[in-house]
Amino acid sequence: MGKGDKRSRRGKIFAGSFGKSRPKGKKKNTAANDGASSKSEKKSK
Numbered sequence: 001m002g003k004g005d006k007r008s009r010r011g012k013i014f015a016g017s018f019g020k021s022r023p024k025g026k027k028k029n030t031a032a033n034d035g036a037s038s039k040s041e042k043k044s045k
Helices: 009-015 026-044
Strands: none
Touching: none
16 A cells, blocks of 8 residues: 555556546546536626
């Protein structure tokens, strides 16, 4: 468990890889962007 362990989250951050313990999370980013766009539309009205 540490930077040398590619199975742990910290090790994946150090190695720059993604997997089960460190998913890329594209779904969360798109949902957040959709929420931001709807808020900006409300402000423009």
